[in-house]
Amino acid sequence: MRLIEETIESIKPAYEDVIKEAWLRIDSLTKPLGSLGELEEIAAKMAGITGKIHNKIDKKSVVIMCADNGVCDEGVSNCPQDFTVTITNNLTRGITGVCTLARFANSDITVVDVGVKGEFNNPKIIDKKVAYGTKNIVKEAAMTREEAIQAIEAGIEIVDKLAKEGYNLLGTGEVGIGNTTTSSAVLSALSGLSADAVVGKGSGLTEEQFQNKKEVVQRAIDVNKPNKEDVIDVLSKVGGFDIAGLCGCFLGAAKNRIPIVIDGIISSAAALCAYRLNNYAKDFMFPSHLSAEPGVVYIAKELGVNPMLNLRMRLGEGSGCPLAFNIIESALYTMDNMATLEEATIDGSCLVDIREK
Known part of the structure; x- marks a missing residue:
């Protein structure tokens, strides 16, 4: 718990x-004011993160938290649970x-076993295993409070290590059959929204399976009664080790002042948890794409972020992050290499501000 407390503080x-200095430069470039839209916002936000107007990405990695979920016993996924072990190994291939x-995107990946129901003999997988999967949340709490803390701290430790190794742009991904169910339960608990509002079809469920999934999420909330004012209580009762680990990644990135990209619903739920633990954590988050899961819209609104892309993706794994990396680096490169109005000998008086007031 000490590492979490120190990190949050x-x-x-x-x-x-x-950020104000960055906007002065951005607005002096040879273009109509605001005409590069989100690229300008990204460049300015990056300045606020690093404290520098000119920024360059040196090393980047997608951190992938892998864990299993006991709620799979309730038929919430079309995929068998042992897929988690297979996919985790395949990440290293x-x-x-x-x-x-x-x-x-010239990015590395960092694969972490934070709670997979299986053993690995693979040096490319970082062992941060808390337990062999969570319990079934419709019958009992997913994990103990101490286990939730251990998983969060695992994420913080991973980011601390990457920061020391010179990584200055991170993404968040996950692997774990059943984790759209746990992330929906976490969102429902934190937001007070009903299961009907936040649960999506995940891995292509039939209508009957979809209805069952919504009922499972609601039963999990009813059985465990998570305290929405206590993020760790919510994670321990209805969450997953992957969500808790990613929450730690977002906290660790904010502590180390490293930009970190959100992927889909699972990492969005983790981002919301980190934000609730310290509101400043959102200053370091960049959203990648608009996931097909309905809960993402609510989370983006609370965090005050707009997904960069809408490609109808729902793969998970952190697959939206490399796409966002390319956009972020494009924004930084453009802002550094465009001429100013003065350098281009253009009278800026005719360039109208088209940004929203």
Whole structure:
């Protein structure tokens, strides 16, 4: 618990003065004011994170938390639970969706076993296993409070290590059959929204299976009665080790002042948990894409972020992060390499501000 407390206490907000300086440069570039839209917002936000107007990404990685969920016993997924072990191993072979996209974006991946129901003899998988999967949340709490803390701290430790190794852009991903159910339960508990409002079809459920999934989430809330004012209580009762680990990643990134990208519903739920623990954590978050899961819209609204892309993706694994990496680096490169109005000998008086007031 000490690492969590120290991390939360150490998180400071964005450098607002540097953001203002960044906007002065952005608005001096040879373009109509606001005409590069979100690219300008990204460049300014990055300045607030690092304290520098000019920023360059040196090393990047998608951190993938892998864990199993006891709620799979309730038929909430079309995939058998042992897929988690298989996919986790396949991440290290470089053959999954996120691996392919990360390779294209010149990004590394960091694979973490935080609670998979199985053993690995694979040096490419970081062992942070808390337990062999969670309990079935419709019958009891997913984990103990101490286990939730251990999983959060595992995420913080991973990011601390990556920060020391020189990584200055991170993404968040996960692998775990059943984790759209646990993330929906976490969101429902924290927001007070009904299961009907936040539960999506996940891995392509039939209508009958979809209805069952919503009922499972509601039963989990009713049985465990998580305290919405206590994030760790919510995670321990209806969450998953992967969500808790990713929550730690978001907290660790904010502590180390490293930008971190949100992927789909599972990492969105983790981002919301981190935000509830320290509101300044959102200053370091960048959303990647608009997931097909309905809960993402609520979380994005609370965090005050707008997904960069809408590609109808619902793969998970952190697959949206490499795409966002490319956009972030494009924004930084553009802002550093465009000429100013003065350098281009253009009279800026004719360039109208088209940004929303």
